[in-house]
Amino acid sequence: MDFNKKLESYRREINGSLEEIFTKQEPAILYEPMRYAVNIGGKRVRPILCGIFYRMLKGKKKKVLYPALAIELLHNFTLVHDDIMDDDDLRRNQQTVHVKWDLSTGVLSGDGIVSLAYRVLIKEKYKNSDKIIKVFTDGLLEVCEGQAYDKEFETRENVTEKEYIRMINNKTAALLAVPAQIGALCAEAQDEIVSLAEAYGRALGLAFQIQDDLLDIAGDEALFGKTYGSDVSEGKKTYLYILAKKLMSEKDQKVFNSIAGHEDATKAELFKVKKLYEKYGIITKAEEEAAKYIKKAAKIINSFPKGYDVTELKEFTEWMLKRKY
Amino acid sequence: MDFNKKLESYRREINGSLEEIFTKQEPAILYEPMRYAVNIGGKRVRPILCGIFYRMLKGKKKKVLYPALAIELLHNFTLVHDDIMDDDDLRRNQQTVHVKWDLSTGVLSGDGIVSLAYRVLIKEKYKNSDKIIKVFTDGLLEVCEGQAYDKEFETRENVTEKEYIRMINNKTAALLAVPAQIGALCAEAQDEIVSLAEAYGRALGLAFQIQDDLLDIAGDEALFGKTYGSDVSEGKKTYLYILAKKLMSEKDQKVFNSIAGHEDATKAELFKVKKLYEKYGIITKAEEEAAKYIKKAAKIINSFPKGYDVTELKEFTEWMLKRKY
Numbered sequence: 287m288d289f290n291k292k293l294e295s296y297r298r299e300i301n302g303s304l305e306e307i308f309t310k311q312e313p314a315i316l317y318e319p320m321r322y323a324v325n326i327g328g329k330r331v332r333p334i335l336c337g338i339f340y341r342m343l344k345g346k347k348k349k350v351l352y353p354a355l356a357i358e359l360l361h362n363f364t365l366v367h368d369d370i371m372d373d374d375d376l377r378r379n380q381q382t383v384h385v386k387w388d389l390s391t392g393v394l395s396g397d398g399i400v401s402l403a404y405r406v407l408i409k410e411k412y413k414n415s416d417k418i419i420k421v422f423t424d425g426l427l428e429v430c431e432g433q434a435y436d437k438e439f440e441t442r443e444n445v446t447e448k449e450y451i452r453m454i455n456n457k458t459a460a461l462l463a464v465p466a467q468i469g470a471l472c473a474e475a476q477d478e479i480v481s482l483a484e485a486y487g488r489a490l491g492l493a494f495q496i497q498d499d500l501l502d503i504a505g506d507e508a509l510f511g512k513t514y515g516s517d518v519s520e521g522k523k524t525y526l527y528i529l530a531k532k533l534m535s536e537k538d539q540k541v542f543n544s545i546a547g548h549e550d551a552t553k554a555e556l557f558k559v560k561k562l563y564e565k566y567g568i569i570t571k572a573e574e575e576a577a578k579y580i581k582k583a584a585k586i587i588n589s590f591p592k593g594y595d596v597t598e599l600k601e602f603t604e605w606m607l608k609r610k611y
Numbered sequence: 612m613d614f615n616k617k618l619e620s621y622r623r624e625i626n627g628s629l630e631e632i633f634t635k636q637e638p639a640i641l642y643e644p645m646r647y648a649v650n651i652g653g654k655r656v657r658p659i660l661c662g663i664f665y666r667m668l669k670g671k672k673k674k675v676l677y678p679a680l681a682i683e684l685l686h687n688f689t690l691v692h693d694d695i696m697d698d699d700d701l702r703r704n705q706q707t708v709h710v711k712w713d714l715s716t717g718v719l720s721g722d723g724i725v726s727l728a729y730r731v732l733i734k735e736k737y738k739n740s741d742k743i744i745k746v747f748t749d750g751l752l753e754v755c756e757g758q759a760y761d762k763e764f765e766t767r768e769n770v771t772e773k774e775y776i777r778m779i780n781n782k783t784a785a786l787l788a789v790p791a792q793i794g795a796l797c798a799e800a801q802d803e804i805v806s807l808a809e810a811y812g813r814a815l816g817l818a819f820q821i822q823d824d825l826l827d828i829a830g831d832e833a834l835f836g837k838t839y840g841s842d843v844s845e846g847k848k849t850y851l852y853i854l855a856k857k858l859m860s861e862k863d864q865k866v867f868n869s870i871a872g873h874e875d876a877t878k879a880e881l882f883k884v885k886k887l888y889e890k891y892g893i894i895t896k897a898e899e900e901a902a903k904y905i906k907k908a909a910k911i912i913n914s915f916p917k918g919y920d921v922t923e924l925k926e927f928t929e930w931m932l933k934r935k936y
Contacts, residue, residue: 316759367722371715390696393718394758397692400725401752408744419733419744427726433719434641 289601296337300330303350304358307406319383319395320402323366324359327378331606332465333358338598339469339483342590351472352409353418357465359403360422364429364461366396371437400426414471417480421471425464432457439523443531450528451492459491466490479590486586486599493579493607496572499524503560504569515556521547525575529568538562580607614926621662625655628675629683632731644708644720645727648691649684652703656931657790658683663923664794664808667915676797677734678743682790684728685747689754689786691721696762725751739796742805746796750789757782764848768856775853776817784816791815804915811911811924818904818932821897824849828885829894840881846872850900854893863887905932 308321333354340351368374369382370392376382384392407422408415435453439445466487470480502517502524517524530542542562545555563569583603587596633646658679665676693699694707695717701707709717732747733740760778764770791812795805827842827849842849855867867887870880888894908928912921 313756313759313763315763316756367718370718389714390762393692393695393721394755394762396718397721397725398752398755398759400722401748401755404729404744404748405752408741408748411741415741416733416736419729423726423729423733427723427730430719430723430726431638431641434638434723437715437719438638438640 289598289605292598292601293334293605296334297330299350300333300355300358301325303355307355307359307402315391316395316398319387319391320398322386323383323395323399324362326380328358328362330358332361332461335462335487335602336465336469336472338602339466340473342594342596342599343470343473343475343479344594345469345473351469352406353412353422353468353472354465356403356407356422357461357468359399359406360426360429360464361461363396363399363403364433366392366399368433370396371433412472413474418468418471421464421467425460428456428460432460436523445523445528445531447525447528447532450523450525454492454495455488458495459488462491462494463487482586482590486583489579489583489586490603490606493576493583496525496576496579497607499526500569500572500576502526503556503563504572514553515551515559518546518556518559519549519551525572526563526568529571530563530566533566533568534562538565583607614923614930617923617926618659618930621659622655624675625658625680625683626650628680632680632684632727640716641720641723644712644716645723647711648708648720648724649687651705653683653687655683657686657786660787660812660927661790661794661797663927664791665798667919667921667924668795668798668800668804669919670794670798676794677731678737678747678793678797679790681728681732681747682750682786682793684724684731685751685754685789686786688721688724688728689758691717691724693758695721696758737797738799743793743796746789746792750785753781753785757785761848770848770853770856772850772853772857775848775850779817779820780813783820784813787816787819788812807911807915811908814904814908814911815928815931818901818908821850821901821904822932824851825894825897825901827851828881828888829897839878840876840884843871843881843884844874844876850897851888851893854896855888855891858891858893859887863890908932 304324308317308324311317333350336351336354336357340347340354345351365377366383369377370384370389374382375385380386382392383395387395404422407419412418432453432455435449436457439449439453463484464487466483467480470483475483499517502513503515503526517527521527527546530546531539534542542559545551545559548555560569587599587603590596629649633642633649636642658675661676661679661682665672665679670676690702691708694702695709695714699707700710705711707717708720712720729747732744737743757778757780760774761782764774764778788809789812791808792805795808800808824842827838828840828851842852846852852871855871856864859867867884870876870884873880885894912924912928915921
């Protein structure tokens with residue numbers, strides 16, 4: 287089957303199961319925004335990845351795994367609260383919870399979603415349940431740490447590459463490592479295999495995030511998009527931004543500073559930033575950094591014992607990372 | 612030993628253990644406000660109750676139980692987020708987290724505390740670990756539901772007594788039922804005993820909350836306190852408020868409405884509300900309702916099998932409920 291069709295069918299199954307989870311309707315003031323936030327869409331990357339690892343490692347169950355759904359809920363919880371912290375009005379072209387309702391509802395429904403995530407996580411018992419819960423919990427705390435670093439970056443200009451990588455490792459990569467590990471744990475994989483799954487998820491997450499940073503401005507296609515350079519105009523501390531601060535001459539930094547972080551920056555100005563990024567080899571450097579993690583992920587995939595069919599994992603990885611820019 | 616001294620020693624032990632939990636310092640932007648919120652004080656009622664049940668049911672360990680600490684963290688998480696939702700500036704005479712830092716820090720450190728709560732909860736394995744985690748998780752979601760009902764009450768005047776009791780059962784009583792149950796589960800008590808523990812915690816919580824509502828205005832002592840009638844001036848939907856809306860004549864409701872919910876209400880006006888409460892037997896009715904649950908709690912205590920020494924549980928219950936008003 288074509289991988290995109292496969293993804294579609296996984297997604298349908300996951301969405302159906304997520305819907306079933308919301309058996310309770312009352313208090314509507316809690317469950318309505320919770321359901322809204324979870325149904326707002328998304329690619330369901332994390333539960334899909336969890337399922338892929340589970341099947342690859344010869345897990346026996348046919349149906350969607352509850353822990354996979356729990357991870358999707360955990361992810362949605364972080365989105366609801368991050369939107370409050372970043373004061374974002376829209377997510378996937380829909381109003382964010384705290385905008386559609388209010389701040390309290392945003393805080394509370396996020397809390398409700400993380401509670402529900404744990405409830406779903408423990409719904410079914412596995413041989414490795416204790417490890418599954420531990421990985422899930424460590425992931426939750428790690429994501430909070432990542433968000434804290436990200437917030438802290440807003441207040442300073444001297445963020446190093448190392449600090450940036452640590453931040454995205456916590457904030458983005460953790461939530462890809464968790465489903466990979468939990469898929470493996472549900473399949474009762476051995477510790478070394480679970481470690482491989484984690485390493486894969488982290489490499490994937492790091493590559494994905496740096497690519498995402500690049501996508502904002504680097505591609506020719508991006509230029510025609512509505513949100514070209516929005517990271518730049520928001521002054522977001524991306525990998526590119528951090529390199530700019532490190533590498534650009536004082537004169538060019540002045541130009542950069544006059545555009546970055548200015549929400550009214552024009553497309554021409556943003557394009558000027560792109561040119562500056564190119565001048566200092568920043569785009570190439572970011573591409574190389576992403577490539578490093580892509581290579582790492584590929585290496586890990588190939589290191590799984592022979593008996594396992596890694597086809598689907600390869601397809602998934604390509605789909606996640608082979609975005610044009 | 613005098614029970615108050617015992618409480619003091621329990622509290623010291625709990626506070627010491629809570630301090631040990633914070634081994635990690637970085638990112639400070641996360642762990643500082645988390646530690647602040649947890650160390651802001653409090654009576655540590657929940658972990659103490661958990662320990663009392665554990666010892667009463669012949670649990671074997673000497674040291675403070677991690678699950679007890681996890682419940683205290685869970686409680687603190689709810690306070691940090693509730694303070695945001697209620698826009699409260701002070702808690703125990705100290706600035707609340709979102710005021711001392713900012714909104715984002717309030718949201719995120721609450722999230723961090725609940726993550727840490729789970730991490731502490733699963734730190735040590737018990738025979739009943741799966742049940743312990745389930746009770747804990749159900750409690751977390753229930754508290755969210757209670758908070759949602761409480762929020763929803765703000766928007767309407769026709770809250771019934773039944774709805775009110777359900778709300779405080781979710782919001783207050785759940786977090787006393789959870790430590791009682793978990794104390795019992797850690798001691799490997801049988802299901803019936805765990806159910807008794809839950810029923811006790813709920814009765815205690817309901818009695819406690821209604822007494823708390825009464826304390827705001829009913830006592831002669833309260834009259835001399837700085838915060839006399841603050842529930843009234845804030846227009847909080849307490850048990851008394853709800854009865855007022857149900858029982859008062861139209862004319863008296865007008866008087867009531869001209870005072871309740873007005874932050875600039877004078878002490879004389881608040882005293883007038885007290886007189887109205889008395890006129891309609893509302894204070895007596897609330898006292899009777901509290902007494903009903905106190906009686907229930909006492910009955911449950913006496914229904915524990917003979918082999919268990921309920922002395923400490925009795926002392927605790929008296930200490931919790933024998934507040935003058």
